[in-house]
Amino acid sequence: MSLINSYSQSLPQTSSSASNTTAVTKSSVQSTTTITGNTFLDSIRLPEESTIPEANDQLLKQEDFFALLSQQLSMQDPFEPVDNDQMIAQMASFSTVDGISNLNDEILNLNTVMSSSQALQASGLVGRKVLIPSDTGAISAESTGLNGVISTPSAIDTISVSIQDASGQLIKTFSVDGSAGGNIDVSWDGLDKNGLPVKEGMYSIKANGKVDGETQELAVSTYAHVSSVSLGTTATGAILNLRGVGGIKLSDVLAVSET
Known part of the structure; x- marks a missing residue:
């Protein structure tokens, strides 16, 4: 009880x-x-702050490969194990892929070094003039004239040249001899049709001539003053900053002038 x-x-x-x-x-x-x-x-208390999982890049790494390999070995049929040749081939394939990935990283590093080296070499162009594939140039107190090159497909007796301002207004016209063919130098002193200096700004050189009996517009390139150099990116390389014009890739420069 x-x-x-x-x-x-x-x-x-x-x-x-x-x-x-x-x-x-x-x-x-x-x-x-x-x-x-x-x-x-x-x-078992509730967490004070919610945990945000890290982003998964969905890329298989070396650790993932060995984990899969271990699972494959543990789950294989003991009466029909994985052939040694297949195992070696799988490991060789992974080593190749891993090597290519490392090679890509090294190439990116090499491109970065080359971009810096290219910019350092391009710094020697500061203060000089380069020929760029544009018919537009800048008139300023430091540069009162405009020089360029007219490209002709063949010899042309007379090439008509016209100078236009940024709004397309005609400033002056004159002619140059194109009988030599090829690249013809052209120079404008920065004076209008009345012989007066033009205002500072952007001006274009237009050229045309008769090719096979027909009047055609000809390609014109102009010289621009290099004021500085930028590193740029791996894709663009070094960038030349031109006075009054803007930036241009070093690979787009056609020629370098002494002055």
């Missing part, structure tokens, strides 16, 4: 203990900053 009564009296205590445990658990869930001292309850 004493055993039965002891057991019966312990039941409410057990229920009370369970209720206390439930209350503590609820309190732990509701309050994310309360530490109960119970290792198990503290471990």
Whole structure:
């Protein structure tokens, strides 16, 4: 009887203990900053801040390959194991892909070094004039005239040259001898048809001549003053900053003038 009564009296205590445990658990869930001292309850507390998973680049690395290889070896049929030649071929293929990836990284580094070296070499052009594939040049206090080159497909007796401002207004016309053919030098002194200096700004050289009996517009390139050099990017290379014109890739320069 004493055993039965002891057991019966312990039941409410057990229920009370369970209720206390439930209350503590609820309190732990509701309050994310309360530490109960119970290792198990503290471990199941809600996190104070949500964890954002890192972005997966979806690229297989060397660790992923060995993990797959281990899984393949562990799951293979013991009566028909993977052939050694196939295993070696798989490892050789992965080594090749890994080598190509490393080679690409080295090439990118090499391109960066070459871009810096190219910019350093191009810095020697600062203060000089370069020929660019554009018929437009700048007139300023430092450069009062405009020089260029007219490209002709064949010998032309007379080439008509016209100077236009940025709005397309005709400033002056004159003729040059194109009987030599090829590249014909052209120079404009920066004076209008009345012999007066023009205002500072952008001006274009237009040229045309008769080719096979028909009048055609001819390609014109102009000289521009290099004021500075920029590193640019791996794709563009060094950039020459031209006075009044803007930037141009070093690879687009047609010629370099002494002055």
